[in-house]
Each structure stands twice: as structure tokens, then as C-alpha cells.
Amino acid sequence: MIATLEYVDILDKSEQLGKMVMNSDVMEAYQKTRVELDENKEAQKLIKAFSDMKDQYDDVQRFGRYHPDYYNIMKNVRSAKRDMDMNDNVAAFKIAERNLQKLLDEISQFVANSVSVQIKSPKDGAALNDSSCGCGSGGACGCAS
Structure with missing residues (x-):
């Protein structure tokens, strides 16, 4: 019964703790920038253009540089991404998103360390990163975890 x-x-x-996060200034800023991003027609147009270009990029990746339009599509993807990233609403949202991720990572780190320093917790958005395998071996396998 005690357990x-x-x-x-x-x-x-x-x-x-969840309610505290949901009522935090960081979450408020995230939600505000999300609404502004969703309501900004120019930003949505740039995001759609990048998404469409990324679909072409994914097709090209199957063949690599042997694809006839490889260099053209690669250039267009970088250009579309730069245009999207330079939009003020997109940039503000990305900053707010990073700040929220940092808060969540700090909370995870605090909770993990309160149990044991051996417990792994996400850092710098590592839970959303494809670069680490997440094996939990502490890098012994050669991964970036």
C-alpha cells in the first residue's frame, strides 16, 4: 500500500511540475510565437516552399549526385531554407522553441540527477537529434551520446 x-x-x-511548465514565461513565449507563425501568410508560404523542395531533395537522395537535377535541387533546397530561416516569425519561433527545449532538458537533468548521477538525460535537445544512437553506453560504442 505504501508503494x-x-x-x-x-x-x-x-x-x-507539468502545470508549472505550461504556465511559465518560456511556454507563453513559445505559444505566442507559434500563433504568430501560424497566422503569418508569408512565413507559411516560405515553409510550404521549403517543404515542397525538401520532398524533391528526398527523391534526389535516393540516387545521390547521379540524379540529373542533383546540383540544381541541392542549391534550391539551401536557398529555400535560407529564405525560410530569414523570416522574422520563423526565427522568433525557432528561438522560442530552443528556449523551451532548454527548459525541458534542464528539468530532465535535475530529475535524473536527483535520482543518481549515473542516470542519462537529454541535453541540448539530444532526444530530438538523429546524431546520437541513444544506446546508453556513455559513448563506449563510439556514438555521440
Whole structure:
């Protein structure tokens, strides 16, 4: 019975922590920039153009530089991404997104360290990164974790 009460207490505290994150200034800034991004027609046009170009890029990747339009599509993808990233609404959203990710990473790190320093937790958005294999071996396998 004690274990059950401890679990309920942990769940209650985690729910409180979630509410604190949802009511934080960082989350408010994220939500505000998200709405502004969604409502900005120019930003949406640039995002759509980049997304369409990325579909072509994915097709080209199957053949690599042997694809007849490889260099042209690669140049167009970089150009579309630069145009999208230079939009003020997109840039503001990306900053807010990074700040929120940093907050969540710090919370994960704090919770993990409160249990044990051996517990791994995401850092710098590593949970969303494709660069690490997430094997948990601490880099012994040669990965970037």
C-alpha cells in the first residue's frame, strides 16, 4: 500500500511540475510565437516552399549526385531554407522553441540527477537529434551520446 501511495504522490508532483511548465514565461513565449507563425501568410508560404523542395531533395537522395537535377535541387533546397530561416516569425519561433527545449532538458537533468548521477538525460535537445544512437553506453560504442 505504501508503494501505491508513493506512486500517487510522484504522479501528483509530476502533474504540478507539468502545470508549472505550461504556465511559465518560456511556454507563453513559445505559444505566442507559434500563433504568430501560424497566422503569418508569408512565413507559411516560405515553409510550404521549403517543404515542397525538401520532398524533391528526398527523391534526389535516393540516387545521390547521379540524379540529373542533383546540383540544381541541392542549391534550391539551401536557398529555400535560407529564405525560410530569414523570416522574422520563423526565427522568433525557432528561438522560442530552443528556449523551451532548454527548459525541458534542464528539468530532465535535475530529475535524473536527483535520482543518481549515473542516470542519462537529454541535453541540448539530444532526444530530438538523429546524431546520437541513444544506446546508453556513455559513448563506449563510439556514438555521440
